[in-house]
Amino acid sequence: MTAPVARIDLQDKVAIVTGSSRGIGEAIAHTYATAGAKVVLASRKRDQLERVQADIEKNGGTATVMPCHTGDPEQVEGLVKDAVAHYGKVDVLVNNAATNPYFGPMLDVQWAAWDKTFEVNLKGVFAATRAVAKHLLDRGAPGSIINMSSILGVRAGRLQGVYSMTKTAMISMTKTLAVELGPNGIRVNAICPGFIRTAFASALVNDEGISQLLVGKTPLGRIGDPVDIAGLALYLASDASRFVTGAAYVADGGITLE
Numbered sequence: 082m083t084a085p086v087a088r089i090d091l092q093d094k095v096a097i098v099t100g101s102s103r104g105i106g107e108a109i110a111h112t113y114a115t116a117g118a119k120v121v122l123a124s125r126k127r128d129q130l131e132r133v134q135a136d137i138e139k140n141g142g143t144a145t146v147m148p149c150h151t152g153d154p155e156q157v158e159g160l161v162k163d164a165v166a167h168y169g170k171v172d173v174l175v176n177n178a179a180t181n182p183y184f185g186p187m188l189d190v191q192w193a194a195w196d197k198t199f200e201v202n203l204k205g206v207f208a209a210t211r212a213v214a215k216h217l218l219d220r221g222a223p224g225s226i227i228n229m230s231s232i233l234g235v236r237a238g239r240l241q242g243v244y245s246m247t248k249t250a251m252i253s254m255t256k257t258l259a260v261e262l263g264p265n266g267i268r269v270n271a272i273c274p275g276f277i278r279t280a281f282a283s284a285l286v287n288d289e290g291i292s293q294l295l296v297g298k299t300p301l302g303r304i305g306d307p308v309d310i311a312g313l314a315l316y317l318a319s320d321a322s323r324f325v326t327g328a329a330y331v332a333d334g335g336i337t338l339e
């Protein structure tokens with residue numbers, strides 16, 4: 082019999098986590114470092130990334146800071162190149178950075194907001210995925226790519242329609258790339274968080290009325306914490322999920338069940 086899964090760890094793995102200066106990305110970066118990975122912290126704000134790096138190092142982990150605007154494919158390709166140069170390889174990519182500049186009826190969206198949402202949430206995600214996948218193919222190595230979608234990627238996104246479209250497209254990208262890269266041992270999966278207490282969702286989760294409504298509709302009875310998503314991201318990055326690809330896991334406390 083093949084050896085059972087004894088523990089989930091990321092020893093000897095290198096992981097890029099985009100949008101790791103706060104929120105869900107920060108929780109994933111801490112979790113990966115605690116599990117033994119070397120972590121590349123990437124977002125726009127160097128000072129915030131350095132704060133996360135210092136926290137990780139204080140806990141005995143290893144991380145480096147690489148500021149990057151993930152909506153710019155050239156910067157994203159540079160990020161992957163620099164990560165490989167720094168740590169010698171990349172095994173795991175978490176496409177977590179995202180933007181949602183427009184809140185309102187879809188018919189009123191301005192093109193500038195449309196373009197920005199598609200650039201950061203899709204073009205940059207694809208640029209990072211392609212660069213990491215090519216690196217893994219060149220190395221002949223397996224790898225894990227994790228795309229942070231949303232429950233709004235699997236249901237209607239009232240007043241967040243363009244964001245919702247990008248999160249749905251992300252799941253489509255996940256499935257096609259899982260098919261194309263599977264034969265090379267490269268797994269691609271998506272996570273669909275529900276409502277998580279971060280700056281991103283602050284307009285909803287910090288409003289007492291809306292928050293109570295959401296909690297009331299959630300079987301697990303609370304708004305999520307960033308670390309609630311990190312465990313799933315750890316599983317998907319690790320060899321424990323070695324037969325899992327093309328999946329889109331909902332982690333929402335059950336709010337989409339009815």
Ligand SMILES: NC(=O)c1ccc[n+]([C@@H]2O[C@H](COP(=O)([O-])OP(=O)(O)OC[C@H]3O[C@@H](n4cnc5c(N)ncnc54)[C@H](OP(=O)(O)O)[C@@H]3O)[C@@H](O)[C@H]2O)c1
Pocket residue numbers: 099100101102103104105106123124125126127129149150151152176177178179180201229230231232273274275276277278279280281282
């Ligand atoms: N919170 C929720 O309820 C929820 C629900 C479903 C899905 N999600 C998804 O979870 C992911 C993380 O969101 P979060 O809630 O943790 O949000 P957050 O706390 O606001 O963090 C967003 C992160 O993305 C980075 N970022 C934003 N624009 C960027 C850009 N152009 N280039 C590089 N980095 C950029 C930010 O860093 P800088 O400012 O330093 O660039 C920050 O680190 C997103 O993909 C979001 O769609 C969140």
